[in-house]
Structure formats: structure tokens, C-alpha cells
Amino acid sequence: MPGLPKPSLLTDARPVASSLGLDPRIWNWRSGADRNGPMPANYYEASLSEWPAFGPLPGDQSCDVVVIGGGLLGASAALHLAEAGLDVIVLEKDHIGSGASGRNGGQLTPGLARWEAGTMAANLPPDEARRLWRFASVEAMELIDSLSARYDFQCDRKRGHITAALHPGHMGALVEGADARRQLGDRAVRVIGPHEVQEYVRSQIYHGATLDSSGGQLQPLALLRGLVYGFVQQGGRVYDGTPVQEIEEGAGGTTVITERGTIKARRGVVLAVHSSTFRFLPEGSTTLPFVTYVAVTPKLPMPISELLPGDLPVYDTQFQIDYYRAVRDNRLLFGGQGTGNSWSPRDVNNYLLERIRTVFPQWEQPALEYSWGGISDVTINGATDSRKSAGKIPVYIVHGWSGHGVAQTVRIGKAISDDLTGRNDDFAMLTQIEHGRIPLGNFLAPLVIPVAKGMFGIKAALQPSDMVSF
Secondary structure: OOOOOOOOEOOOOOOOEOOOOOOOOOOEEEOOOOOOOOOEOOHHHHOEOOOOOOOOOOOOEEEEEEEEOOOHHHHHHHHHHHHOOOOEEEEOOOOOOOOHHHOOOOEEOOOEOOEOHHHHHHHOOHHHHHHHHHHHHHHHHHHHHHHHHHOOOOOOOEEEEEEEOOOOOHHHHHHHHHHHHHHOOOOOEEEEOHHHHOOOOOOOOOOOEEEEEEEEEOOHHHHHHHHHHHHHHOOOEEEOOOOEEEEEEEOOEEEEEEOOEEEEEEEEEEEOOHHHHHHHOOOOOOEEEEEEEEEEOOOOOOOHHHOOOOOOOEEEOOOOOEEEEEEOOOEEEEEEEEEOOOOOHHHHHHHHHHHHHHHOOOOOOOOOOEEEEEEEEEEOOOOOEEEEOOOOOOEEEEEOOOOOOHHHHHHHHHHHHHHHOOOOOHHHHHHOOOOOOOOOHHHHHHHHHHHHHHHHHHHHHHOOOOOOOO
16 A cells, blocks of 8 residues: 555544454443444554555455465564565455454563463473574564564563562462573573562562563554554555455465455465464364453553552463553553453453452552453463465464464564575474364353363362462
8 A cells, every 4th residue: 555654653542433343252442432333442543543444355366475364473474575575465354453463462471372481391302492482582572673673663662571479379380480481591580579579560469470571562553553564665465354265275376265356376375363263274273262351541540650660561370360561641451351252341341440459459449441352262282373284385374372472473474484485494393383173162162261261260269379370
């Protein structure tokens, strides 16, 4: 799209209607918005300048690579492929930012979904574990910084994050995790006690924490738009409002079929559709989808530094984790929960307000101005599922982020480009992780997830010192 404006962050959010199409299972809520009116924008969309729609596929086309899905994974793969000189088309069924990439908590944590350093060290030879950890931590964070500098876009990137222990027994697991990272050559994390935690989080419920200088936070929709902006600067084409019906692999090439036309891919196809991947996997999915929730407060009645003096994002260690961080204009973003079915805005708001009161009881009357839901997916073993078809025109597929993939989606997008252009075998490294099938996973999630949560919840109640998080 010639003349695509660079995404711009506003000083604060505006009470505007959303211009993004949404999955019917999810919603946006804003205090004071007309329930019978148009869907309000979530906080991320409301705090960015207006962004044009790209328009649907105009008819049959051909290119080197078709990227299906306009989220962070697809945008990163497309941008890096375009930088390598390939002709790339991105297809998005809704709009750029409609899915998880424009709706997540915006926290940057190292690891491959739920595979942290200890898991890698336990499952891989030492050299491979070090390589995978570096890929999913330092390289992922540095790539975001490099891209934002290269294309000169803002995404409110801040460095450092805290994992806070809700039970004294959880400190053992945090120490083991920090030690595993040192074993893999990573010295960016250190363990702190309950008194030092107060320098970063003014809450009395934590018994210590790990302080990680390699993670951080950002505005995820701003990052996504920045990547798409860079892709368009490289001559890439984006078509939204264009659902893909089928990927047809044949002897003469691979064809992506939509209602509005077909695209012949000469070099490859990237399937980057997150929890919708099951639609293109005839052999069965390897993930279960779940719904998670985020809210943003109005401007706080006191400086945000009275709650978060270190201005670092926080995860905790309870079974249903809380995560929160300061955002622009003296507001608090707070998220959590994972459900098989989508909760209502009222239920979500009540739950998150109760969690805020638990963490910060000194805040007498917390309120919310924005809340929304988003869909993620989880694999059985907790690692992201990366695969590549064996055909002459390969199809790359990645899904199963477990709600922990903001930085890693960007890094794996580059790995796909590097694999297709023969630069390295980083993506092949990811495909070596084996995954179990979950027959009818997308349909069973509303039943399976509550049962699994109940079982783990009972375990957490009986053995509170064991750290199990969802």
C-alpha cells in the first residue's frame, strides 16, 4: 500500500469504536460505551493513530511466498523474506491486529512458550539446549530492538521483568530456574528476597522473586503495525478481509485458495494463524485453544510508582497467574485467567478487580476502563509446535504459544525466512521437538480445560509449595 503511514503512539487512549474484525468468541469492553453501539476499541487500538484497512485480494495472483495470517509471526516472516529479496503476499482473514498479536499482555519473557531453561536442559544435549535458549531469549529480544530501530517505529519497549513468588515454597523453583539459565550461559537473572521485592512492587503478598534484565514489555499492536509498515516499505503486499479456504499442494506448485481468488506460491507458504491452525491439519491438531483476559484501569488517583516503583512488568507464580505492568498516562494493565469458554465482560471485570484488590489492597477503589478477551493455544508438552512439510514448495506451520510468544513469534518468523533462503538451520532445530496429537482439540477445549484446571487447582491447594502455573 503506497503511502502507508508509520504507526504512531498517542499520549493516551481515545474512546473510539474498533475498526478490527474479531473472532465471534471474543469481545472488547470499555466503561461507558453503548452496549448497543459498535464494538469499542481495546486499549491498544485506542492508544494508536488510525490505521487503514488494506482491502481484500483483488483476484488471482502469484508470488514467491504466501504468508497466511497477519499477526506477529506472519508479519515477521513476511518482512524478513521481503528483506531477502522475495516477492511476498500476506493474507489476513480479518484485519491486522484482530487476533492474539493485538490483544496479548505485552510482556516479553524468554523461553519457547512454556519450555524454560530447565526444561531445555533436561530434554536436550547441552550444546543444543544452550543454542535453543539463546534463540528464544537474547536473540528474540535483540531482534525486536533491531527491527524497531531499522524501521524507526515506537512500541513502548522497556527492559526487565519480575517473576514474583506467591508462596515461600515457590522460591525453590525460581532458584532452580535461575540456576538452569546460568547452566545455559545466561546471567541476566538474579534471585531477590521479600524486602528487595518492595523496591519494585509495593505488595505484601510476595515472598521473593527473580529479576530478569533480558525480558521486558511493549505495546504489541504497535510492534505488529511497525513490522507490517516495514514489510510494505520493502514492497510487500497485504490483503485483509481474505479468509483462506484451502492450501493445495501439487506437483506443479502450491496454491492458496480464497473466495476472492487463488495465489500460486513459487517458493513456499507460511501458515501463521495461531489457534486456527487445526483447520489446515488433516492429521489432527496438537493444541488446545483457551481464552485469556486483559484489562486497563483509568488514570490512577496516585502515581503508578506507588504501586510499581521499579516500572517493571510482573508475573506471579500462582496456578492462574496474574500479570501486570504500568502503561501510558499513569494507568495499570492487569491480566490473567485461562478458560475453555469465553467469560462475559462482567465476570472478567469482577475477577480482575478482585485480583487487583488482592495484590494492591492499599488501592481502596480500583476501577477498569478497558477489558477484552483473546484466544491462545497450548501444546501437551508446553513447547511451541513448529513444522515444515516435505514438498518441493514447503508449507511452514507454527502454533502452540501458550500465551508466551510475543518475542518468540518475531524470532521464529526470521527463522522461517532463513530456512527458506538457506541461511541457517534454526527452524530445523525447532522442528526436532516432538508433539502429541490432541484429536478434536478445538472442540474439546471447553470440556478439557475446566477439568484440567480443576485437577491442577486441587493439587495446588493440597501442595501449595509446588509451583504449577497456567
